[in-house]
Amino acid sequence: AQSVTQPDIHITVSEGASLELRCNYSYGATPYLFWYVQSPGQGLQLLLKYFSGDTLVQGIKGFEAEFKRSQSSFNLRKPSVHWSDAAEYFCAVGAGLTGGGNKLTFGTGTQLKVEL
Amino acid sequence: GAVVSQHPSWVICKSGTSVKIECRSLDFQATTMFWYRQFPKQSLMLMATSNEGSKATYEQGVEKDKFLINHASLTLSTLTVTSAHPEDSSFYICSARDLGLAGGWQETQYFGPGTRLLVL
Numbered sequence: 001a002q003s004v005t006q007p008d009i010h011i012t013v014s015e016g017a018s019l020e021l022r023c024n025y026s027y028g029a030t031p032y033l034f035w036y037v038q039s040p041g042q043g044l045q046l047l048l049k050y051f052s053g054d055t056l057v058q059g060i061k062g063f064e065a066e067f068k069r070s071q072s073s074f075n076l077r078k079p080s081v082h083w084s085d086a087a088e089y090f091c092a093v094g095a096g097l098t099g100g101g102n103k104l105t106f107g108t109g110t111q112l113k114v115e116l
Numbered sequence: 117g118a119v120v121s122q123h124p125s126w127v128i129c130k131s132g133t134s135v136k137i138e139c140r141s142l143d144f145q146a147t148t149m150f151w152y153r154q155f156p157k158q159s160l161m162l163m164a165t166s167n168e169g170s171k172a173t174y175e176q177g178v179e180k181d182k183f184l185i186n187h188a189s190l191t192l193s194t195l196t197v198t199s200a201h202p203e204d205s206s207f208y209i210c211s212a213r214d215l216g217l218a219g220g221w222q223e224t225q226y227f228g229p230g231t232r233l234l235v236l
Contacts, residue, residue, distance in 0.1 A: 036227070043122070043209050044160075044227040090159065094225075103150070104211075104225060106159045 002027040002093045006107035013081050014115045021076040021110050023065075023091030032094040033074040034104065035065055039087045047089075050074065061085070086114045119143055120212045122228035129200055130236055137195045137231045139210030145190040146212035150225065151183070154207040166193040200235040207232050 003026045013019050025031055032051050036044040048059025055067040065076045074091060091107040119142040129135050139149055147168045152160040164185050165173040172185035182204075184196040193212075197204050211225040 034224075041207075041230070041232070043120075043229040044211075046224065046226065049224060103162055103165065105162075108159045111157075 002031070002105045004091050004093050004105055004107035006089075006091055006110050008110045009108070010111045010113065012113040012115060015083050016080050019076075019078045019081045019085070019112070021089050021091075021112070023074045023076065023107060024072050025074060025091070025093045026072065027093055031074075033065075033067060034092040034094065035059065035063070035074075035076050036090045036092060037061075037087045038090065038109075044090065047076070081112075081114055083114045083116055086112055088112070118214050118224075118226045120210065120226050120228040122208075122210055122231050124231060125229060126232050126234075128234045128236065131201050132199055135197045135200055135233060137197075137208055137210075137233075139193045139195070139212065139228055141191045141212040141214075141226075144212070144214050146193075146214065147190060148213040149187060149193040150211045150213070151185060151193075151195050152209045152211065154209060154230075156207075160209060163195075168193075197233065200233070202235045205233055205235045 005024045007022050034049045035047040037047050038044050047063050048057045050057045050067045057065050063078050065074055067074050088109045088111050090109045092104045094104050121140045123138045127135055149166040151163045153163050154160045162175050163178045166185045166187040168187045168190050174180050187193040207230050209230040211227045213225055
């Protein structure tokens, strides 16, 4: 069975600082990986996804993530954080013949706080 | 594109009543939709997979008779919480699978804004 670990429950960074959110996955085959962001009381917005190809994936809002098979990781990064980035971030892994459309397994999330 | 809506966004009901939540894909067709439940400060837990024109597939531990799912069209799935009780209070989120232009590995799930249910 697939699983996702987000080791950091809370992260606080200063506005303008760089950010890296960690995500480790467990899956027996090539994973389909996603990062979603959730603002308080809202649904999830897709930031980026990895299915295959270039292991460095660019997303919306200036985010990027790098797939490292050897480390089973898919860490999310942003060079300069804005106050509006404060939210909950979820990493997810999808599986099956139909990739991300199949069931998603989510990590427990990382709450990002941005200090002004 | 790829917008998913949910209605209502908020619902408060009395214990023992039933509540219906709608999930719509606004600009794409979704043969498959998913229903998740999220407790405060926790991750999303998949409840069931809703397939258009067929019965939903429920995850282990989810009561089929408690959470009725209907996927009558390619753009609408409904979740009905029957005989709701306070322990059913939660944030319910749906997602819809967008097959994309190429289908297959291009599929991605897009999420609705969620429905907060409070059962008194």
